Amino acid sequence: MKICPRPAAGVAAVLLLLLLSGCYEVPVTGRKALNIVNEQEVTKMSIAMFDGMKKQYRVSRDKERLDQLRRVGERLQGAISIWDMPDAEWEFVLFDVPNQINAFAMAGGKVGVFTGLFKIAKTDDQLASVIAHEIAHVTAKHINQKLSRELTAGTLGAVGMIGLGVGGAGYLTQDLLGAAYGLGTAGVGASFDRKMEKEADLIGLMYMARAGYDPQEAMRVLEALEAETAADPSGGAKNGSSFLSTHPTNPERMIQLLDAMPEAQKELAKSPHRAAAK
Numbered sequence: 001m002k003i004c005p006r007p008a009a010g011v012a013a014v015l016l017l018l019l020l021s022g023c024y025e026v027p028v029t030g031r032k033a034l035n036i037v038n039e040q041e042v043t044k045m046s047i048a049m050f051d052g053m054k055k056q057y058r059v060s061r062d063k064e065r066l067d068q069l070r071r072v073g074e075r076l077q078g079a080i081s082i083w084d085m086p087d088a089e090w091e092f093v094l095f096d097v098p099n100q101i102n103a104f105a106m107a108g109g110k111v112g113v114f115t116g117l118f119k120i121a122k123t124d125d126q127l128a129s130v131i132a133h134e135i136a137h138v139t140a141k142h143i144n145q146k147l148s149r150e151l152t153a154g155t156l157g158a159v160g161m162i163g164l165g166v167g168g169a170g171y172l173t174q175d176l177l178g179a180a181y182g183l184g185t186a187g188v189g190a191s192f193d194r195k196m197e198k199e200a201d202l203i204g205l206m207y208m209a210r211a212g213y214d215p216q217e218a219m220r221v222l223e224a225l226e227a228e229t230a231a232d233p234s235g236g237a238k239n240g241s242s243f244l245s246t247h248p249t250n251p252e253r254m255i256q257l258l259d260a261m262p263e264a265q266k267e268l269a270k271s272p273h274r275a276a277a278k
Helices: 013-020 039-056 063-079 115-119 124-139 142-152 154-164 174-181 194-210 216-231 242-246 251-270 272-277
Strands: 023-025 032-034 091-095 103-106 110-114
Touching: 032 142, 039 091, 039 103, 039 110, 039 142, 039 174, 063 091, 063 124, 063 194, 103 124, 110 115, 110 124, 115 124, 124 142, 124 194, 124 216, 142 174, 142 194, 194 216, 194 251, 216 251, 251 272
Parallel strands: 091 110
Antiparallel strands: 023 032, 103 110
8 A cells, every 4th residue: 555655854743644644646657745735825826937937038939839839738738637737727938048958847737948949859749758748747746745845854844834734835935936946046947856757757758648749759859868968068057958957867767768668659549639640
């Protein structure tokens, strides 16, 4: 039987039952994870941050790329269960930042793509691979998990949570959420641990396949990232391509994709988009 992971050391024992009640099940993988942050607050604040980014960065007017992003976005959102993203008011924005090979997604169905991403994602399938991966971080609630760890770590967090109960709405701040998303740093993009990246790879692979995109293209995107990393050993720091530093590529991730490919191909075969193309 799967149980919610134990909270970080140092959290008062009296909180244990409250923390356990904050369990959720990750889509596709079925992993049990901790989420004690207020969902509505995360979504509300995420939308505000996304609106701020639309003022901070110039929005692209490249019709060809905008049409491509719209096509891919519509198909992906149609392949994602409302239960995976219940609060989504989908919005896909192309930011005119050619020196950033980057994309991100936020709670509430907000997705941003930087024009530099098209250096490695040239086709609809390849773009779908990247966006599906980013959306998977949201549906898996990786940001919520990071915030939950912050809120339960140390005496201060424990004391605060006693007064707030499950949800922690009053303890969640713009700064804390912005740090979890990676905002305010060089470039944009949350830095997740290896397990979260691999989980988003797996979930995203299934999402893109359900939308009728070839899951094999996910491998080609990782290969293109490897080539970019080889060309820029700084991991993208020199040219602002924070995607390279926040999404490390490694053999483990590629092996996992290969292992999951048969299941993804089954999802692809069932896709209504695949059937319509035949």
